[in-house]
Amino acid sequence: MSGTARRSTADPRVPTAPAVAAVSVVAVVAVVAAVVCAAVAIAWAVAGGGYFWPRWVWFGVATTAAAAFLLGWTRRHPPGRRRRLAAGRAVLALIVPVDVTVWALSGGGYFWPLWSITAWSILFGGYVWVVSRLPDRREQELTTRVAVLAHTRRAVLDGQAAELARVERDLHDGAQARMVSLALSLGMAEDLVRADPEATARLLREARSTAVSALDDLRTVMHSIHPAVLADRGLAGALRALALDLALPVTVDGDAPAQLPAAVQSAAYFATAECLANAVKHSQATAGGISLRHDGAVLRIVVTDDGIGGADPAAGLGLRGVRRRLETFDGRLDLDSPPGGPTVITITVPHGPGRLQ
Amino acid sequence: MSRLRIVLAEDLTLLRDGLIRLFQAHDFEVVAAVDNGPQLVRDLVALRPDVAVVDVRLPPGHTDEGLRAALAARQQLPGLPVLVLSQYVEQLYARELLADGLGGIGYLLKDRVSDVGQFIAAVRRVAAGGTALDPSVVAKLLDSRRRPLDRLSPREREVLAHMAQGRSNAAIAASLVITEKAVGKHTASIFTKLGLQPSEDDNRRVLAVLAYLEG
Numbered sequence: 001m002s003g004t005a006r007r008s009t010a011d012p013r014v015p016t017a018p019a020v021a022a023v024s025v026v027a028v029v030a031v032v033a034a035v036v037c038a039a040v041a042i043a044w045a046v047a048g049g050g051y052f053w054p055r056w057v058w059f060g061v062a063t064t065a066a067a068a069f070l071l072g073w074t075r076r077h078p079p080g081r082r083r084r085l086a087a088g089r090a091v092l093a094l095i096v097p098v099d100v101t102v103w104a105l106s107g108g109g110y111f112w113p114l115w116s117i118t119a120w121s122i123l124f125g126g127y128v129w130v131v132s133r134l135p136d137r138r139e140q141e142l143t144t145r146v147a148v149l150a151h152t153r154r155a156v157l158d159g160q161a162a163e164l165a166r167v168e169r170d171l172h173d174g175a176q177a178r179m180v181s182l183a184l185s186l187g188m189a190e191d192l193v194r195a196d197p198e199a200t201a202r203l204l205r206e207a208r209s210t211a212v213s214a215l216d217d218l219r220t221v222m223h224s225i226h227p228a229v230l231a232d233r234g235l236a237g238a239l240r241a242l243a244l245d246l247a248l249p250v251t252v253d254g255d256a257p258a259q260l261p262a263a264v265q266s267a268a269y270f271a272t273a274e275c276l277a278n279a280v281k282h283s284q285a286t287a288g289g290i291s292l293r294h295d296g297a298v299l300r301i302v303v304t305d306d307g308i309g310g311a312d313p314a315a316g317l318g319l320r321g322v323r324r325r326l327e328t329f330d331g332r333l334d335l336d337s338p339p340g341g342p343t344v345i346t347i348t349v350p351h352g353p354g355r356l357q
Numbered sequence: 358m359s360r361l362r363i364v365l366a367e368d369l370t371l372l373r374d375g376l377i378r379l380f381q382a383h384d385f386e387v388v389a390a391v392d393n394g395p396q397l398v399r400d401l402v403a404l405r406p407d408v409a410v411v412d413v414r415l416p417p418g419h420t421d422e423g424l425r426a427a428l429a430a431r432q433q434l435p436g437l438p439v440l441v442l443s444q445y446v447e448q449l450y451a452r453e454l455l456a457d458g459l460g461g462i463g464y465l466l467k468d469r470v471s472d473v474g475q476f477i478a479a480v481r482r483v484a485a486g487g488t489a490l491d492p493s494v495v496a497k498l499l500d501s502r503r504r505p506l507d508r509l510s511p512r513e514r515e516v517l518a519h520m521a522q523g524r525s526n527a528a529i530a531a532s533l534v535i536t537e538k539a540v541g542k543h544t545a546s547i548f549t550k551l552g553l554q555p556s557e558d559d560n561r562r563v564l565a566v567l568a569y570l571e572g
Contacts, residue, residue, distance in 0.1 A: 212471055216468075222444075233421070237449070241448065241449035244448040244449055247500060
């Protein structure tokens, strides 16, 4: 039965191994029950007939089969309120026919099941009333989850809009402005090429240096969007490259999962980069460390430094932005930075297939 | 100077044609121009050029295939001169390129192509077994607090930066507008202060300096 229940969550057309096992158990039990039913009937005939007592054995077998079926039906409902209501309905659906059958098998007469059925119906009504008014844990979980999702979705959209605005501003003030100046220099050089070759040469030199500066600007903007080394070498490689560029000796150990989604990879990279940038700027540390661990479901990055500690988790736009970005992936950032140090920051990001928590 | 044979790897047609024109104008012979990593390894091993000029990012993966291909070719042909060009530079990649200590390595931003004279000089230096490291990589090396460089005078740090890029005393003298003899004095002082073995060989010198800076 549990096999059937599990199958309903997967592809219903493909029976799982437990489902096949359950079906064969049911078949065996059915055959045994049929044999027992036939055996008691034969025993009754051999014993010479008389009162047909085997009907009570048949009744027992049928009741057990119905109970088993209703149990399985109940368990196919999702846990929580819906399963509790289904259990109530199953009990009612078993008791009413049993009462009526007992009345019929024992010879009929006064229809006493009327009273028991009425009693059971009233009881069931009360049960339904109580169950539907009880706060449901599952429902509460889902409500909280929806609230979290709505909040993080809003935050990520805001963050994305702000990020695009920043990229636009950087391009406008940097590369684009330099391109305008470059076009100007080239235009002037074109005008002067015959009249003043020396001035032309100077303008071309200027144009070249402006082009190089524009490339620098573009490189900076591109790196802030997505560092190329992240695409080249994955998270662990990119963090090793980052560690080499810092004005602080930072060791990197461990590895990241091979099939990390690009968005998670990027969020984890920028989170770590922000932590290290803070360490370089504020901690007066002489050494730092990055440690990567993962267990198939969760990626954990621990960033440490031996500096003065006392980092404030609430301060700094950077860390808040990082937290917001991590929350989109149900990730989190925990900061432990007592005065006097050391500072330990733990970044946790689930990366397995999406599931409800 | 004899015509140097070049294998060029660059997937953007515009840039590839530009580089071919540039090399031909400076009396290089471009023996092959390829646009992907696997072809590059095959051509390098088959043609054994005097120098390979390679874009880091190449098809099929558009990540660091060029770099990997160059390293793979150098495993088969140790010391094969390779100059890697890139839109961005990483110390990590510089270390990987220099790791075998055989020299003949260049690692430059693509922007440096715009200074034609210096770029061609860098290609020739790499072909001759020397080193051409991008100033921005060297700047990052000098910038990090890993190594005590406070003992060096500002001028010595300038000389060190040029030396780490792989330049000869003559080239350093020209670019700082001082005499070659003065450069010699600075380098000797740098080597003493950093506790390095002095070497007349430009290439061994730069490798010693880089090893020191990388820690």
